[in-house]
Amino acid sequence: MTRHLILSAPLLLLTAAAPAYAELVFFQSGRAMSVRAIRSENDGIVLQLRAGGDVHCDQSLIVRVEPDEVEYPEEVAEASAVTGEPDAPPIPEAFRELVTSAAAKHGVDARVVNALIQVESAYHSRAVSPKGARGLMQVMPTTGRQYGALDLFDPKVNVDAGVRHLKKLLSRYDLPLALAAYNAGEAAVDRFGGIPPFRETQNYVTRILRILGWS
DSSP states (O other): OOOOEETTSHHHHHHHSOOOSSEEEEETTSOEEEEEEEEEETTEEEEEETTSOEEEEEGGGEEEEEEOOSOOOHHHHHHHHOOOOOSOOOOOHHHHHHHHHHHHHHTOOHHHHHHHHHHHTTTOTTOBOTTOOBTTTTBOHHHHHHTTOOOTTSHHHHHHHHHHHHHHHHHHSOHHHHHHHHHHOHHHHHHHTSSOSOHHHHHHHHHHHHHTTOO
């Protein structure tokens, strides 16, 4: 029997079986999240994150659940679990000109781009997330195609697409909401009228703002 779940009766499947590990959860926003386990709780769903902690969300936000067959780089997972960066690390020499020039070209603060990359991939240009986002700025292939970016493991292509996407979000939202939309999708930000109540997204925004000295 396939483990592909179409959420017409997901709670029956989730409560009848033991918690499923290495699952890819797809949201209405178009984003996806790889989790260690899924369980129902009261009227909602609880997703156990790979890096620790839980995300509580409404069942209606989830479209389907599939087995996650993407290998997750542990060093990126460990970097994502860190929650206290007091200062923005310097841009690595190998990427300094690339980041500063792309930021200047598209009118985005290079410090924001640097902080976002630190949190997204810790400057691992070959990083692949559980949901399939790739490269330095963890750009989804579907997003990359919007900007003509096909080889997302090419740092130049990746950063250009990521900065252009961030610029688009900054044209709609202030910085905290733009960061939330980069992580959780614009639909989630619009649905909740602010930063979505997802622990992953809230921690993501907090970490980047802390690097930038906002908090």
